[in-house]
Amino acid sequence: MKIAVCIKQVPARDWQPRPNDSKTWIVDRDAGFEMNEPDAYALEEALRLKEKHGGEVVVCSAGPARVAQVIREALARGADRAIHVEDDGLASADAFVVADALASVMKDENFDVVLTGLQSDDQGFGQTGVVLAERLGRPHATIVMEVQVVERTLRVKRELEGGWFQWVAMPLPAVLTIQSGINQLRYATLKGIMAAKKKEIRKAPAPAGLMMRQKIVSLSVPEKTKKTRIITGSPAEAAKELVRLLREDARVI
């Protein structure tokens, strides 16, 4: 089975982004970067599918040169090769542009299954996987928590709200967007890291003339709307005061 997994590099979770002077994007010079969380689960699911059904796992990533870091990490965890659509503009591009950029290098590969994360931690569109499915002319399912392959049919468990689930079947080839928690992640071994050095990373330019469908007019730090009573002092003082307030002010304990 030929499996693709789309991986986005995003700023690290514990980093506080700041808008740039024109407020159209962030200043990311001092940012650390990491693999988008659900994409790590998508990669793990791809590796498990390969272990069960054979084939290869190909990492597809769109972004500036720096995304090579997450590509290497994915190869170290066991992916076989990678395709990198390299362009500085892709870091802040919308889901349509990214899906078109990815589709341009993926359509001739004829993947049986394409896995993406359900949502990116930075832009959070929740669109790219589904738009990509449409561009590749494939059926899709989103927010997937289990994947079964029987011959040329996929049967997947979709998460719905509030503890509900649903099984959906569809023919291969197909695109799935993976939810965090679908499996338990493996980490790269030293052997994997060494092996990754020899794996192929094909670079491709972004196709010309892609059109953004949404424009960030202004980026800002959210305004505080609620008056939170912030308790200060040493840990012991703050803890004592909080317990007092919960007893005497809120009367909840």
Added chain:
Amino acid sequence: MILVVAEQRDGILNRATWETVAAAQQLADGSADRSIAIAILGSNTATAAKELAAAGAKDVQAVIVVDHAALELYTPDGYVAVLESLVADLKPSRVLLPHTYQTRDFAPMLAARLGRALVTDVMRMKTAGGDTVFVRPMFQGKLTADVSPQGPTPHLVTFQIGAFRGDQVTKGASPTPVRAMTVTLDAAAIREKPEPPFREARQAVDLSQAERIVAVGRGIKGQEHLPVAEKLAAALDAELAASRPICDAGWLPMERQVGSSGQTVAPKLYLALGISGAIQHLVGMKGARTIVAINKDPDAPMFEVADYGIVGDLFEIVPAMVSELTKT
């Protein structure tokens, strides 16, 4: 015209539909063409359609019902085929939907099929000089962006659950006319074969009844540190709960997860330890009477909903709370 796409399951209207109608009324207010239509798709939609019509919501000209056996269970192919022809027929300027798991599944496909912009997870709108920008979270709620959809209309917009209030829909005296619309839908062309939704076996822990909850997030760092929170829960006679990543990692069972994909709770006291406050977590606990946030990041969105907050290291503060609570 603004087209609102209602959501129903088993003929029961999703409350988020009313929130989207409220957003549509806000957009209609002040635009030249104030008309709104609500579309509802399914195979047994009479009751839901009646409920939509009965409100006689202001500016809503029609409730459009598309009833078809092939729409009994939701599929992206079925919904997109119908909505594509509805959009061609009605030529709306905007298509508005609630940001639910279902619209996450088909709205990007519809937008791609139509070649139109889709702005997701919108919290507010701002209109200035005839232009409307849509405000949405980015970077896990650490920033917000004013976004302007580009290219030809209709623009598609999904609204964050809870961002608008369904009970603030302006209602009218007479019911809205209901219009049935027939579509040609080839059931065989629907590639996805859905099975009926189900719930996992009954859960052993029912957090919805808990009076007090101590909830841990990724700030707890590792499973071996859980006793720190457990001691506080014991001292407060509280249930232990968690954010999703804690359950994903298997540190606590799924049934202790609070949020959009977990339980919805409304305790007297909700104490969030090292939880950032992503919207999918907040929707599950916003209804708590008193919310306390303990987080080392003063900008954590959790402080936005908290009544009391301590900015600091939970590993210092929580043990100090336990000793204060157990002092006799």
